[in-house]
Amino acid sequence: MVPTVTFADILRARELLAGHLPPTPMWSYPALDEVVGAHVLVKHENVQPVGAFKVRGGITLLAGLGPDERARGLVTFSTGNHAQSVAYACAVFGASCTVVMPAAANPAKVRAVRALGATVLLDGADLAGAQARAQDVAEREGRLLIGPGDTPELIAGVGSIYLEVFEARPDLDAVVVPVGSGTGAAAAGLVAAELAPRCRVIGVQSSASPAAHDSWRAGECVHRPDRTAAEGLATGRGFALPQALMRTGLADFHLVPDERIAQARRLLAGYAHTLAEGAGAAALAAVLESPGEFAGRTIAVVCTGGNASPSELADLAERA
């Protein structure tokens, strides 16, 4: 049977998460609204314990494992935030964790994963290279291999964001969701269909890494060059499970250049006292890129993460 995810799974995930993560705030900033020309609600996943929304998925996954599975230990592969999420959840539940990150991973994220108690292996030129090494570790050590994209529990867990968003604001015209593998956007579509059917769920990816976008447009998973500086959006291929859910769940899917993402990062710093990493600013970048489409509307932008790289921090210092 092909695994899938339902609204009921997302409701269950919220119960699993309740003792671990409080709901995150969603605020608007009048000065930001003036610059953007729309009423923008920023959903602050940057304030999660690992600095990104993915921790909701990691905790949901670990909470649902039996003691035998936890005892085997886990292995995963990631450019950073999925790694931190799984490492954090393994620490909470006392499971051993190995993470393979690409050799050029953001050193701040590598430090954070190690500090959470995980073993980090730096291997591979990109996510695909890290995946090959993680599969090898899983086979040799008997660890449970956790893929960042096609794991239903991760989608159910991150879906809890959208319960919070739509229960607070069922009147939204649109919610814009940054996409890498598509777990977050897939979950957003499932929740919107139940709680806010007239709200448009819009995905956004960098035009320098358009694999998820192009897969959605093509109706099948494709490979594409992967050159964005925004780590959370950096995937070179479509992932089947989130793509299947996004096919019915998304009203539209935008691409934005990395330079627009950088502008959005600066606006969040200057007008919303928010430190966003590139991926965390991509939703606002999509609004900036298409001002006519969003003018005068009420839009939620999900600030998915705040783990800015050294070069993103330097750019803010110079240009915010």
Ligand SMILES: *Cc1c(COP(=O)(O)O)cnc(C)c1O
């Ligand atoms: C992983 C990540 C994304 C993309 O999420 P997917 O569920 O992989 O589409 C966006 N922003 C940040 C900060 C991330 O870490």
